[in-house]
Amino acid sequence: MSGIRMKNPESEAAAEAGSVLTDPPPRVLTIAGSDSGGGAGIQADLKTFQELGVYGMSAMTAVTSQNSLGIQAIYPLPEETVESQIESVLSDIGADAVKTGMLLTPTNVFLAASAIDRYSIKHVVIDPVLHAKDGSALLRQEAIAALKSELFPFAEVITPNVPEACELLGWPAHSIRTLEDMALAAQELLQLGPQYVFMKGGHLPADPSPSDEIETQNLSIDVLVGRKGSEYFREFYHAPRIPTKHTHGTGCTTASAIAAGLAHGYPLVEAVNIAKSFVTAAIQSAVPLGCGIGSLWHAAHRNKH
Numbered sequence: 001m002s003g004i005r006m007k008n009p010e011s012e013a014a015a016e017a018g019s020v021l022t023d024p025p026p027r028v029l030t031i032a033g034s035d036s037g038g039g040a041g042i043q044a045d046l047k048t049f050q051e052l053g054v055y056g057m058s059a060m061t062a063v064t065s066q067n068s069l070g071i072q073a074i075y076p077l078p079e080e081t082v083e084s085q086i087e088s089v090l091s092d093i094g095a096d097a098v099k100t101g102m103l104l105t106p107t108n109v110f111l112a113a114s115a116i117d118r119y120s121i122k123h124v125v126i127d128p129v130l131h132a133k134d135g136s137a138l139l140r141q142e143a144i145a146a147l148k149s150e151l152f153p154f155a156e157v158i159t160p161n162v163p164e165a166c167e168l169l170g171w172p173a174h175s176i177r178t179l180e181d182m183a184l185a186a187q188e189l190l191q192l193g194p195q196y197v198f199m200k201g202g203h204l205p206a207d208p209s210p211s212d213e214i215e216t217q218n219l220s221i222d223v224l225v226g227r228k229g230s231e232y233f234r235e236f237y238h239a240p241r242i243p244t245k246h247t248h249g250t251g252c253t254t255a256s257a258i259a260a261g262l263a264h265g266y267p268l269v270e271a272v273n274i275a276k277s278f279v280t281a282a283i284q285s286a287v288p289l290g291c292g293i294g295s296l297w298h299a300a301h302r303n304k305h
């Protein structure tokens, strides 16, 4: 999927003559924050896009001073600069998919929603990033209502982790403990308007729950939930749980990989499959740089082919 194919005999002739013509790759725009440490945010998104063979673009909402130990400072960019970046990209280059991450303010939420609407973006992946691993707020409390009411209805898929799902639903922290809880919470989140909810289970307690039919120990399990007529559709995704603390950027990488798969034209179920194996390989080869939580190695999937 990630290779760039030659287009036709004309392209081959051009290649022989020394210039390479290629099919334009699918285009994906991330609207998110910068992580100076390179592991999460826009940096993770662009690495993922490149690895998965899509053309990556970015509209930055904030600059964070960040490393493996946490976030030391957040510098929000003026909202007109966020609007201007989105407009520059979409009015000229266009995008087959848009992925959002750290939006920080209600205005940024409105700007993203308005652009997605005006440019009729085909594939929209909303990662409802609320906090970093060290607890820093990446979406201000006053922006949560706007995220739910303005942006979720445009989403093909939203990608909360377990604590984010609790917060978005107003459920007590730690009330999602089993796979069944995850699926039920995802069904509730569907009421807010996305077509699908992909709930990530990285934060689920590792000990097995007697109520789950699937043995959860040593596995990292996520669930995709959507509607199927008057019923719900559920698909679980399993991978080995890797015993590492170096998981900085897992969420951003997963959502970006899904957006890349969708931009390539894969159905969502398959795009999620691609994302799951991509992120699992990247965690397996995570780089223990810095004194805290190291980051994923986005090139790891190359060794699997």
Ligand SMILES: Nc1ncnc2c1ncn2[C@@H]1O[C@H](COP(=O)(O)OP(=O)(O)OP(=O)(O)O)[C@@H](O)[C@H]1O
Pocket: 040, 132, 133, 160, 161, 162, 200, 201, 202, 203, 220, 221, 222, 239, 240, 241, 242, 243, 244, 247, 248, 249, 250, 251, 252, 254, 276, 279, 280, 283
């Ligand atoms: N130790 C692990 N081993 C294997 N897979 C993992 C591990 N930790 C997380 N994952 C997987 O990584 C993906 C992202 O899940 P996670 O719950 O970590 O997201 P997140 O909390 O949003 O990430 P972030 O902290 O970067 O915001 C999911 O597919 C999850 O199952």
Ligand SMILES: Cc1ncc(CO)c(N)n1
Pocket: 032, 033, 034, 035, 040, 041, 042, 064, 066, 101, 102, 129, 131, 132, 133, 138, 248, 249, 250, 251, 252
């Ligand atoms: C900029 C940024 N976005 C998202 C996350 C969540 O992982 C982070 N730590 N930093």
